[in-house]
Amino acid sequence: MARAHVEFIQSQVLDWQPWPYQQGVVYKQLSVDAETQATTGIFKYSAGWLEQEAYWLDSEEEFFVLKGEITINGVRYGEGYYGYFPANYLRKTLKANKDTVIIRFIDQSPKAIKYQCGDLVPEVTKAAIEGINTFDMHWDKGELDKKLAHLDFGRKILRIDDTTKAKTFLYMVSPQTYPPNWCGPREHHPTVEESFCVTGTLAGNHGVMRTGAYFWRPPGIPHGPYGSRTGCVLLIRFVGGEHINHWSDENYPFIFDAKYAPVLPDNMLLAGKKEWLPEPF
Helix, strand or coil, rough: CCCEEEEEEEHHHHEEEEEECCCEEEEEEEEECCCCEEEEEEEECCCCCCCCCCCCCCEEEEEEEEEEEEEEECCECCCCCEEECCCCCCEEEEEECCEEEEEEEEECCCCECCCCCCCCCCCCCCCCCEEEHHHCCCEECCCCCCCHHHHHHHHHHEEEECCEEEEEEEECCHHHEEEEEEEEEEEECCCCCEEEEEEEEEECEEEECCCEEEEEEEEEECCCCCEECCCCCEEEECCCCCCCCCEEEEEEEEECEEEEEEEEHHHHHHHHHHCCCCCHH
């Protein structure tokens, strides 16, 4: 896995660019694997956009609708909907019913393989997850790790891979939360953690993530502690393996106004080196 550490970038500072595999689609590249071209990005579809040809990918893909509505194979995906397509899943029809923005996680080559009438479609070995409206799901607030209890968090599990135990979920942090005595341990994981801030803010050791913030963190990198003035909802993926927390013995200070201190690859330095702040009014 040859993706650079990105922690974190506000997607607002990135430029839209044409997506080379679908005509009429633009995207913001959040991270890419230099070897496989596996891509995470924010994709924008204009109302009425229609994919003219059926296709599949050699790759698994997960996606979450940030805005608008798209129909894929007759299944409607509105704002807050989630989907998972396994490798070789045939996308027969795609249409944007509204101006639509989606974050897509494509874990291998994103190159579309066009279906021609009579083609033999490769076998699909995993079950697709289609049309999940996350607003209809309840927050699971069971406490699995006491060191995170101060966040008063909740989870909505979207997918756990039967083989690798990789996991995708929504993670809710309550407002006005911070670690006891304004300090706490740092955690690390044996797998990649990837996250996008769907709404709200989260303060940590690299600064304050805001709506639209993204990170790709390789295994073994300590991070935290965390807290939030406003509360937030994050879309989180643990990629390639099981989600396990390992904690430091030492405690580290926490403040709500942590200085922006990103770790970025060279191609993001110019856009991302300065903190992005929304207009307050």
